[in-house]
Amino acid sequence: MSGKSLGLVFFPAFDWAITPAHPEREERLLYTRDQIVEEGLLDLPNIKEFRPRLARLQDAERVHIGVPGLAQLITDAHLVSAGGAITAAEAVMRREVHSAFALVRPPGHHAMRVVHGTRGFCTINIEAVMVEYLRRHYGLNRVAVVDTDVHHGDGTQDVFYHDPDTLFISLHQDGRTLYPGTGAMSELGSPGAFGATVNIPLPPGTTDQGLHVVLDQLVLPMLEDFKPDMIINSAGQDNHYSDPLANMAITAQGYARLTEKLGADIAVLEGGYAIEDALPYVNTGIILAMAGLDYSRVVEPDIARCPRQSETNTRYIAKLVAEWQDIWRRRDELKREAVAKAGDLWQRRRNIYYDDSGIQEQQQETVRQCPFCQGYQTVATQADSRAGGSRSAFAAIIPRQSCGVCRRQAQAAVHNAKQDGRHDHYYLQDKEQDTLEEI
Amino acid sequence: MLLGIDVGGTFTDAVIIADGRIMASGKTPTTHSALLNGIVTALDKVLAGLDASRIKRVALSTTIVTNALIEGTTDKAALLLMAGPGLNLTGLVPASPYFLSGYTDHRGREQAAPDRTEVAAACRELSGTAVAAVAGKFAVRNPLQEQLVAGWVAEELNPACISLGAQVSGSLNYLRRINSAYYNAAVWRIFSRFAAAMETALTERGLIAPVYILKADGGTLPLAAAKARPVEAVFTGPAASVLGIMALAAPAGPAVSLDIGGTTTDIALWQHGVPLLAPGGAAVNGYPTAIRSFWLRSVGIGGDSYVRRENGSLAVGPMRRGPAMSNGGTEPAVADALRVAGLIDYGNPALARQAMASVAADGQTPEDAAWATLRVATGVVSRTIRAMLTEQAEKPVYKVEDIIAGEVYQPELVIGVGGAALGLAPLVAEQLELPWQVPPGYMVANAVGAASARSTTEITLRADTAQGFYTVPELGIKRPVDKKNFTLQQAWAAAAVHLGERAAAGGMAEAAAHSERIYEEEFNVIRGFTTIGKIMTCRLQATPGVLMPVRVREAGV
Numbered sequence: 001m002s003g004k005s006l007g008l009v010f011f012p013a014f015d016w017a018i019t020p021a022h023p024e025r026e027e028r029l030l031y032t033r034d035q036i037v038e039e040g041l042l043d044l045p046n047i048k049e050f051r052p053r054l055a056r057l058q059d060a061e062r063v064h065i066g067v068p069g070l071a072q073l074i075t076d077a078h079l080v081s082a083g084g085a086i087t088a089a090e091a092v093m094r095r096e097v098h099s100a101f102a103l104v105r106p107p108g109h110h111a112m113r114v115v116h117g118t119r120g121f122c123t124i125n126i127e128a129v130m131v132e133y134l135r136r137h138y139g140l141n142r143v144a145v146v147d148t149d150v151h152h153g154d155g156t157q158d159v160f161y162h163d164p165d166t167l168f169i170s171l172h173q174d175g176r177t178l179y180p181g182t183g184a185m186s187e188l189g190s191p192g193a194f195g196a197t198v199n200i201p202l203p204p205g206t207t208d209q210g211l212h213v214v215l216d217q218l219v220l221p222m223l224e225d226f227k228p229d230m231i232i233n234s235a236g237q238d239n240h241y242s243d244p245l246a247n248m249a250i251t252a253q254g255y256a257r258l259t260e261k262l263g264a265d266i267a268v269l270e271g272g273y274a275i276e277d278a279l280p281y282v283n284t285g286i287i288l289a290m291a292g293l294d295y296s297r298v299v300e301p302d303i304a305r306c307p308r309q310s311e312t313n314t315r316y317i318a319k320l321v322a323e324w325q326d327i328w329r330r331r332d333e334l335k336r337e338a339v340a341k342a343g344d345l346w347q348r349r350r351n352i353y354y355d356d357s358g359i360q361e362q363q364q365e366t367v368r369q370c371p372f373c374q375g376y377q378t379v380a381t382q383a384d385s386r387a388g389g390s391r392s393a394f395a396a397i398i399p400r401q402s403c404g405v406c407r408r409q410a411q412a413a414v415h416n417a418k419q420d421g422r423h424d425h426y427y428l429q430d431k432e433q434d435t436l437e438e439i
Numbered sequence: 440m441l442l443g444i445d446v447g448g449t450f451t452d453a454v455i456i457a458d459g460r461i462m463a464s465g466k467t468p469t470t471h472s473a474l475l476n477g478i479v480t481a482l483d484k485v486l487a488g489l490d491a492s493r494i495k496r497v498a499l500s501t502t503i504v505t506n507a508l509i510e511g512t513t514d515k516a517a518l519l520l521m522a523g524p525g526l527n528l529t530g531l532v533p534a535s536p537y538f539l540s541g542y543t544d545h546r547g548r549e550q551a552a553p554d555r556t557e558v559a560a561a562c563r564e565l566s567g568t569a570v571a572a573v574a575g576k577f578a579v580r581n582p583l584q585e586q587l588v589a590g591w592v593a594e595e596l597n598p599a600c601i602s603l604g605a606q607v608s609g610s611l612n613y614l615r616r617i618n619s620a621y622y623n624a625a626v627w628r629i630f631s632r633f634a635a636a637m638e639t640a641l642t643e644r645g646l647i648a649p650v651y652i653l654k655a656d657g658g659t660l661p662l663a664a665a666k667a668r669p670v671e672a673v674f675t676g677p678a679a680s681v682l683g684i685m686a687l688a689a690p691a692g693p694a695v696s697l698d699i700g701g702t703t704t705d706i707a708l709w710q711h712g713v714p715l716l717a718p719g720g721a722a723v724n725g726y727p728t729a730i731r732s733f734w735l736r737s738v739g740i741g742g743d744s745y746v747r748r749e750n751g752s753l754a755v756g757p758m759r760r761g762p763a764m765s766n767g768g769t770e771p772a773v774a775d776a777l778r779v780a781g782l783i784d785y786g787n788p789a790l791a792r793q794a795m796a797s798v799a800a801d802g803q804t805p806e807d808a809a810w811a812t813l814r815v816a817t818g819v820v821s822r823t824i825r826a827m828l829t830e831q832a833e834k835p836v837y838k839v840e841d842i843i844a845g846e847v848y849q850p851e852l853v854i855g856v857g858g859a860a861l862g863l864a865p866l867v868a869e870q871l872e873l874p875w876q877v878p879p880g881y882m883v884a885n886a887v888g889a890a891s892a893r894s895t896t897e898i899t900l901r902a903d904t905a906q907g908f909y910t911v912p913e914l915g916i917k918r919p920v921d922k923k924n925f926t927l928q929q930a931w932a933a934a935a936v937h938l939g940e941r942a943a944a945g946g947m948a949e950a951a952a953h954s955e956r957i958y959e960e961e962f963n964v965i966r967g968f969t970t971i972g973k974i975m976t977c978r979l980q981a982t983p984g985v986l987m988p989v990r991v992r993e994a995g996v
Binding site: 010011012013014015016020021025026027030031033034035037038039040041042043044049050051052054075076077080276280281284288293294296297298299300301 | 522524525526527531544545546550551576577611612613614615719727833834835836837838839840842843960962963964965968969970974
């Protein structure tokens with residue numbers, strides 16, 4: 001028996017669904033439950049099952065600014081799912097287990113900092129809530145989040161886009177061919193956090209072979225350089241060859257080897273909608289790999305269906321890896337250039353679509369480039385819903401370890417905006433004080 | 440009249456119950472080398488002067504299976520597995536298994552067929568093995584492959600017993616089913632020999648009543664049915680006293696029960712009048728099995744627990760060095776402390792004081808030493824109870840509702856039975872700040888439990904209407920259903936019929952009359968955005984428990 005102990009938070013939320021026939025519905029983890037219970041995984045001496053706690057609204061509001069309020073936009077299931085991730089993380093922080101896997105739903109990696117509704121099946125970002133919880137309560141600093149879901153982890157990217165202490169690496173099917181359409185190599189983090197966002201868009205049809213080339217030649221060396229205090233895996237499973245919502249060709253063995261190589265401290269389930277043909281096997285493979293057990297016998301019954309990687313894809317991936325290696329090598333120099341170019345204020349405008357809620361959001365984000373701290377940020381947001389309603393808000397965010405100037409300017413920014421009165425709601429998120437208040 | 444016999448580690452107890460009252464009871468030392476001798480002696484004590492033909496039912500709780508497992512006198516069984524994809528089981532099961540081709544997936548669909556030539560080759564290698572176990576992953580979803588391979592093994596190897604995984608348990612958990620099936624085969628010969636000798640002994644005494652064996656979950660099995668599932672006769676001792684508590688005290692609210700014996704205290708938690716079951720099942724020789732069992736924790740504290748000073752501080756148990764000094768022993772024990780503290784009134788008081796004086800610290804009176812001893816002893820028990828409560832509170836749940844509205848388990852009563860119950864149970868209750876009760880008959884609660892235990896059995900019905908069939912693994916059944924019209928209500932009706940069949944086959948037709956639904960699950964099967972069927976799981980059991988409450992004439996507390 002292996003000496004590696006694994007904590008498992010298994011929360012299938014058998015009584016929660018977006019809608020009855022939605023891919024994110026009650027039975028999504030039913031067959032996974034059947035497989036892991038049938039395998040007897042919960043009876044192995046080095047696997048310990050934990051009951052998820054309920055996250056508090058404050059834990060979610062440490063990350064998100066809900067408009068008009070987060071409480072109105074979420075259900076209890078979201079707080080259990082985020083609480084499950086926190087439970088897994090705490091078991092690792094307290095050294096009760098070597099690593100932990102939060103096999104929970106609903107997922108979270110498409111939920112951005114500002115929340116108007118549900119997008120990509122996500123309302124709150126459970127990994128981000130977990131990371132900020134650990135920073136608040138355990139003094140954790142440098143974190144790497146490796147998102148292996150087939151969809152670009154746009155929500156997690158957004159939450160940490162200005163944070164140089166969080167390395168966010170997303171491997172995903174190229175956004176030109178799949179929801180949410182983002183995740184190009186050019187999205188590298190705002191100037192102050194340049195290079196802490198790494199997007200690796202892979203061509204449809206990428207197999208285990210291509211995935212492991214990227215992992216070995218890019219992801220693992222980046223982690224080596226970044227030296228995080230903790231590695232988190234956003235363990236989406238929809239790169240599987242049988243997934244109905246995407247076009248990749250990864251197998252359970254491919255996922256298990258990835259898990260073993262990555263050696264994540266905490267894995268949190270994200271997507272994966274081949275609920276019957278993939279999830280039971282992929283999850284079993286991941287659990288065995290995390291527990292240091294032999295996973296070589298986890299093979300899908302229909303493995304013969306899995307296509308081989310085309311020569312074109314092999315060449316494309318080799319080129320992609322080479323380009324990224326070049327950017328990574330020059331990242332300090334590129335960062336200096338980006339900071340110099342941005343000057344005092346860095347700004348961007350974006351349109352964000354909420355597919356599950358039918359909301360179109362326009363956002364203008366401003367970051368003060370501060371030489372003494374991470375710099376405060378403001379967000380002006382307006383959401384137009386399919387049903388016809390419109391809602392706007394202005395928020396200022398004071399970062400952790402903020403300097404006095406940024407703190408005062410952020411407070412002033414939100415009060416000035418309120419005096420101008422062009423928005424419906426005004427928020428001040430103070431990460432130093434751990435508060436979110438409506439002004 | 441009901442006759443109950445409990446073979447304990449120290450004593451074998453027998454009782455006769457008539458009209459809910461204890462008519463006779465007898466106690467004799469357990470004869471470990473020849474278990475039957477002690478049983479027969481206890482039997483003859485309670486039967487003295489009685490017409491044995493008036494006994495309507497005999498129920499036995501015996502250590503025969505538990506001891507065989509502990510002593511390693513069981514058979515080595517051939518273990519043949521159709522493991523399919525997943526965990527590598529090498530080293531996780533009690534024997535080296537033969538891995539065979541063929542497997543079934545989680546929906547019960549055959550994904551690969553078993554291969555007769557492989558089975559034949561394995562059987563040639565195993566030639567001469569007397570007993571065998573066959574288990575397939577997901578056989579509870581479709582038992583056909585397991586039955587097919589078992590048929591081949593019967594022809595090729597001709598063992599005296601073949602255990603099938605899906606028949607020892609209808610629940611998911613392949614690892615536990617393998618281990619259960621293996622041990623079932625391994626203890627089969629020892630149990631069969633014991634059962635035959637027992638039947639002879641009873642017949643010789645003119646007992647014509649049906650004979651039942653107690654199970655670890657407190658139910659009983661007719662002796663004939665127990666011969667097919669002997670592993671269920673493991674760990675029946677603690678189950679007997681738990682049932683005794685049900686018969687004597689019938690706690691309605693949440694409670695904690697203590698069976699305080701000579702060497703150990705067995706702790707159980709109660710809810711809604713029944714004890715909680717061990718999640719998954721009992722562990723046998725360190726291997727998890729699917730054998731349903733009460734959730735019990737045993738600590739090394741009893742009336743005979745050895746008391747001494749270690750590095751200046753008092754230590755109690757977990758070992759026993761013979762009886763307490765007040766009862767003729769040579770070393771101080773908990774019973775001496777109870778005597779000096781005035782909590783019991785048997786045993787020699789002078790010798791008890793001497794025992795406590797020998798463990799007293801400088802300037803400590805024997806009374807002080809006695810109370811200090813009892814604080815240590817009850818501290819061990821209370822800490823274990825608190826750990827169980829924490830574990831219960833942290834039990835995983837799989838629904839949002841259970842997290843939001845889950846009730847917190849908090850016992851409201853301490854119930855003590857067993858020899859030292861009157862002395863120790865009130866002290867434990869005091870530490871937990873709970874009221875306590877020691878019911879009349881507490882000295883023979885175990886035998887009362889054996890005598891009054893009800894027969895029980897359970898079945899699992901799982902319907903997959905998208906595929907158009909249901910299975911009942913315990914009966915080896917797979918039947919077609921109407922894909923469009925089969926409902927959960929029909930599933931329950933079919934489950935009730937099959938429970939009746941299983942009960943009748945086990946010689947306990949009457950047991951199915953009181954049944955309860957213990958698990959229900961229903962999920963849609965969706966393809967694209969269309970519902971194409973439902974998956975339903977219904978688990979129904981003949982309600983375990985006692986035939987009637989039992990009263991005792993002796994004065995109680």
